[in-house]
Amino acid sequence: MDKIAFYSGGTAIYWNSVVLTLAAATAICFFLAFYLGKSGNGAAGFAAVPVSMVLSLVFSRFFHWYCQSDSYQSFSAAMTDYTAGGYALIGVFLGCTAAAALTRIVCLHRNLPEMLDAMSIAGCAGIAVGRLSSLFNASDRGQVLTGFRSLPIAYPVNNVVSGAVEYRLATFALQSMVALALFLGLTVFYCKGQKRGKLKDGDTCLVFLMLYGASQVVLDSTRYDSLFFRSNGFVSVVQVLGALALVLAVILFSRRMVKARGFRAWQILLWLLIALAIAGAGYMEYYVQRWGSKALFAYSVMSACLLFVICLTLFIRRLAVTVERRYHGAYCG
DSSP: OOOEEEEETTEEEEHHHHHHHHHHHHHHHHHHHHHHHHHOOHHHHHHHHHHHHHHHHHHHHHHHHHHOGGGSSOHHHHHHOOSSSOOOHHHHHHHHHHHHHHHHHTTSOSOHHHHHHHHHHHHHHHHHHHGGGGGGSSOSOOSBOSSOOSTTTEEEEEOTTTOOEEEEEOHHHHHHHHHHHHHHHHHHHHHHHHHHTOOOTTHHHHHHHHHHHHHHHHHGGGOSSOOBOTTTSSSBHHHHHHHHHHHHHHHHHHHHHHHHHOOOHHHHHHHHHHHHHHHHHHHHHHHHHHOGGGHHHHHHHHHHHHHHHHHHHHHHHHHHHHHHHHHHHHHHO
16 A cells, blocks of 8 residues: 655645656656757757656556556546556656657657657666655565565565565565666766767667666566566566567667678577577576576576677677778768
8 A cells, every 4th residue: 555645635645656756857857958968959858748748647557457457447437537546667668759759740850769869868767766666555576585674675565464564575676776777877878979979869779678678577577566468467568578679679780780791691690699598588487487486596597698688789789880980980081
């Protein structure tokens, strides 16, 4: 149950809502800072903010209704009454992407990747703050732990049946830490690239999708309240979309490598290694669901497999960028 922060005119304001509001404000401020600092296009930047907020709210509720329809009286009630119910972070990604596309369609800006780069960095900051909202409720936790009793590994939860205090894996804290690390890393990556003038628009967004998607494949697996597809009830929506984001980055960076260097037989080896590592991560998900007592081993191997994919993908990007810069330098004289 959410903890009440204060009352305003007889209305209870919950800490969960307060933290999520701060998270949204953080993301907006960083988005405007990065986007206006790069493009100087105030019309597009300030127009994208309210559109993103509205679309994110709608899409977030839709995805939560899809995965947790039992929590609502009907689809109409879920999409019209926002005083209760939950939201899915997936919808924020879709809402922000749609807002960037809509502002592009109406010609407020002409560079969609540039806006998505700024949204990606700002999104990391917002997620880092927003995940801390779980400090004030029982959401976003993992299995019961016996050897840990403090953050960032464990956090107490009252068992709704027995009333006993359980120390569960604080998945929300780990997600917040990962998002903060990504924010700092992507900020350095983006700023250095802009300073040197050699960072292609859209690369920051792709790197974000790759890193964040891989992290959620692991972390969402630890949650006891993951969102699942209706078709089966045990495959996590977040894990699938995280894996697709990782694969998308592999495909787009590989396409650039082939375009820059031409097709070579040795490139097949890179793709085979990536496919084997992804298959290994997928098997470890099956393994941990089958043998929960060996979760530490399973998640360690899964993380190693995904880290290997990330390293190979960044290497593929580097192979493409090296040739692109050489060609660009020769072309510009």
